[in-house]
Amino acid sequence: MMNGVAAGAREATGPRLRPGFPGRLLALGHALALFGLLLAGAVLLALLAAPVILAALGLGQFLKYQLNHGLAFDGQDARDLFALLLGLACCRLVLPAALLATRRLAMLTRRLSARWCGVAIAAAYAPKPVPATAGSRHLGYQQRMSWLLNDVSTWRDTAWLVVNLVVGWVLLLAPVMMVGFGVITFLVPGSAAVPGMHGVSRWATPPAFPGNTPTVLLAIGVALVALGVATGPVALRGYGGLARLVLTPSREAELALRVEQLAQTRRETLDTGAAELRRIERDLHDGAQARLVAMGLTLDAAGRLIDTDPAAARALLYEARDASARALAELRDLVRGIHPPVLADRGLADAIRALALDSPLRVQVTGPLDGRLPAPVESAGYFAVSELLANVAKHSGAGAAEVDLRHSSGSLRITVSDDGAGGANPSRGTGLQGVARRVAAFDGVLVVSSPAGGPTVINLEVPCKLS
Known part of the structure; x- marks a missing residue:
């Protein structure tokens, strides 16, 4: 969270898919949900292509007719000119919104790939420029299009729409279609011969092949359903791998964003x-x-x-x-x-306990640190917690707060939560932005979760070593 800058996400090992039969059935549902995103991507691809194609065809037809018939202006010229103007208007009105929607769809695909497919995908977008007009909060058309079209990630997201439409649907629908084909074509007709289930024969005709007895039909149906359920997680992971192949930024893009x-x-x-x-x-x-x-x-x-x-x-x-x-x-x-003396003498955990004693709230500090952190990190963590507790006392209306300290996976993790009214928004004040800037100097991040009505939970993570 760096003043609206789109930060590049580090690639990490995604969560494992849920094991067992329920997890395999859930994978089929996830595949159908991702297919819904594929259809949304197809609509966005049409919105991206239609204005450009319309403007190009209108310009081409207009120039061709002028070359063949001279400078005379007639009905055909009017139609071609109207198509050209309509295409240009759509380019101005539709293209920026469609490109931003494509970016959001790609980010949603990255999140769902990590959560459902077990494949984490990094992101590296160029930071949003400052509006050229003083006092304005919105970018102009030229500035917005220059920002989007000059970003390599925009073209990568658009390429994903094409690849997803051409190849992705096979991975998503293959296990679902096996289950559906097995049930409708074999299980239901095979069950028509079972006593008490003769009614199904009115809408499910058994397939015609030698030896299509009910037992054979049921066996084939069970095999197809089992194969579809078993391959659901595999297809999901393959889909995540395909998305990572297309959406992962290049090393140069990551380095440029990092710089x-x-x-x-x-x-x-x-x-x-x-x-x-x-x-x-x-x-x-x-x-x-x-x-x-x-x-x-x-x-x-x-x-x-x-x-x-x-x-x-x-x-x-x-x-x-x-x-x-x-x-x-x-x-x-x-x-x-x-630099508080208690911080230098006793370390971050005891210094935050001293802060808790001075706070007007009931503050509970949990999770002792088994060692000392680098002095600059301890100072940043101390003053970040001090600012957060001050914000809780001033603005949240809370009666109690909790500070949890942890060091795991090579990072200091601090969680500050309260039982207040919620609604904390970093964009509405300088306090949380100052905390974010303080931890960003150490390559850290700040994440705020504060729904209306509370509770507010603020997580800080700073990469560092524990001595």
Whole structure:
């Protein structure tokens, strides 16, 4: 989640398909659902091709008629010109929406491939550009088309529509058709000879071949149904492999996107660091520095009065002592805001427990870490949790929260949840965006789940090693 930038997903091992007979039947249902996506892709492919073909045919016919009949304008010219203008209008109105819909369909295919087929597919899309018009939230037609057509992934998604329409349906429908063919052609006619089931013979005629006895029909039907059910998961995995073959971005595209992401996180980290330095400078100037200047003036006045009015000088010295104590407290608070001593001494888990004790909410911290993390990661995790707990206390209306810490598979995972009203949206405020930028500097991600009515669950994941 990086200010709307489409981040490239890392390829990971997908979940295994559900074993057993129920899982094989479920695979047939998944195949039918994916076939529905295939039909939607066919519609999108028609929407992509029709405006271009219409405009090209209209232009071709118009030019051909002009070359053959001179510059005279008649009814045929009007029809060709109308087809050309209609094609151009459709290109302007339909093409951008169809290309974006194709991208969403491809992303949905990637998610379902990982969930249903057990095949994870990476994605690498070019980041959405900033609108050229100041203050506008939407891209213009030329800027949108340039962004979509110059992205190699757009052409890869379009190629998937073609491959899916030509080859994908075979993998999806083969097991389903075996089950349906076995039931309708063999099982139902074979059951017509069973006592009490003669009524089925009115709409299911047994196939004509030598030896088509009910027993043979039932045996063939059971074999076809069993074969279709057994090959359902295999066909699904083959379909996922076909989708990965077409939709997986090239190594160059992944590297280009990675460079763009690193450049963006570097810019954001530099901006955040500069803002933090300005805050520290302002706090020192307005707080501790002002108190130290005032303390110096007080001590100077006490030095002038110590011979003539010892009592007044003593009062000024007491005042200077109190000012030095307040300045020291402010300096300690400032140092704690830069890098809390408990974080350096005890580690991330104990530092977050200290945060929980200072929070006005009931905060439970679970999942101790069996070791220390790199100091920059501990600092990022600490301040991220601090910001999230502050958001919970200010905006959620929650009475309790929970922070869960884990380190597994080479990553620090932090989950912050609450029992509040939900509705947290990173795009409506800077708090969650700041947390996302903080963890993005370490190649981390932030995922927010906050439906209306709650609960809110925020997951942080930062790749790092545990010492």
